[in-house]
Amino acid sequence: MKNKFIAGNWKMNNTAEDTEALLTALIPLVKDTKNRVAVCVPYTDICLARKLLKGTNIELGAQNVHWADYGAFTGEISAEMLAEKGVKCVIIGHSERRGYFGETNQTVNMRLKAALAKGFTPIVCIGESLEQRQNGETEDFLAQQIKEGFEGLTAEQAVRVVVAYEPIWAIGTGVTATKEQAQETIAFARSKFAEAFGKETAERIYFLYGGSMNEKNAKELLGMPDIDGGLIGGASLVAEKFAKIVEAF
Numbered sequence: 663m664k665n666k667f668i669a670g671n672w673k674m675n676n677t678a679e680d681t682e683a684l685l686t687a688l689i690p691l692v693k694d695t696k697n698r699v700a701v702c703v704p705y706t707d708i709c710l711a712r713k714l715l716k717g718t719n720i721e722l723g724a725q726n727v728h729w730a731d732y733g734a735f736t737g738e739i740s741a742e743m744l745a746e747k748g749v750k751c752v753i754i755g756h757s758e759r760r761g762y763f764g765e766t767n768q769t770v771n772m773r774l775k776a777a778l779a780k781g782f783t784p785i786v787c788i789g790e791s792l793e794q795r796q797n798g799e800t801e802d803f804l805a806q807q808i809k810e811g812f813e814g815l816t817a818e819q820a821v822r823v824v825v826a827y828e829p830i831w832a833i834g835t836g837v838t839a840t841k842e843q844a845q846e847t848i849a850f851a852r853s854k855f856a857e858a859f860g861k862e863t864a865e866r867i868y869f870l871y872g873g874s875m876n877e878k879n880a881k882e883l884l885g886m887p888d889i890d891g892g893l894i895g896g897a898s899l900v901a902e903k904f905a906k907i908v909e910a911f
């Protein structure tokens with residue numbers, strides 16, 4: 663089994679004061695872990711987080727990136743701007759971006775290619791709604807997100823992508839997918855990558871589970887063979903909880 667990758671998604675939370683308190687508490691708690699750790703912070707916290715994380719084992723991440731190098735894209739941010747500030751990984755296509763801000767598989771694909779070109783670790787989110795799960799449409803929907811979202815990548819590029827399976831019905835709801843549901847769905851997603859990029863590549867790709875993962879359920883989820891880590895929202899805002907997830911497996 664691979665070492666785990668645990669990434670915090672702070673979403674639109676944490677002022678400078680909160681960031682300082684949270685990271686100051688978190689750094690010593692996770693310093694000895696064998697696992698890879700990242701925090702994906704709001705843009706306004708990037709400079710401060712970079713300063714606080716310097717010399718630590720916590721990677722700095724952002725929550726989106728635009729496909730263009732620069733230009734008239736009000737409200738967006740470029741890969742160059744993030745790279746200049748020490749960002750190493752970036753979330754792309756989170757369901758909140760897809761649901762509230764019109765993100766599509768096509769824009770995900772363009773953002774993904776920009777992130778790869780800049781050498782970031784892209785954390786690309788996929789996941790179905792409750793209605794789709796209940797209608798038995800999960801696999802078809804994920805297959806399409808994968809086909810369109812990862813279109814045009816080489817196997818060398820695909821291996822650098824982290825895929826976060828986040829069922830929309832589990833995000834921020836306190837309802838976690840069971841470990842069997844998460845395992846089965848991620849194994850399906852991995853099989854789609856195997857079809858597209860070869861089995862060996864698909865085995866090496868990191869697949870995270872996200873959706874109400876917390877310090878209590880992390881161990882059993884992370885113990886499943888296809889779950890290589892977690893993308894953590896709510897529980898990443900509390901240093902002790904996030905650290906327990908990092909150390910859970």
Ligand code: PGA
Nearest residue numbers: 833834873874894895896
């Ligand atoms: P949650 O969020 O852990 O609060 O459910 C996960 C995510 O949206 O990345």
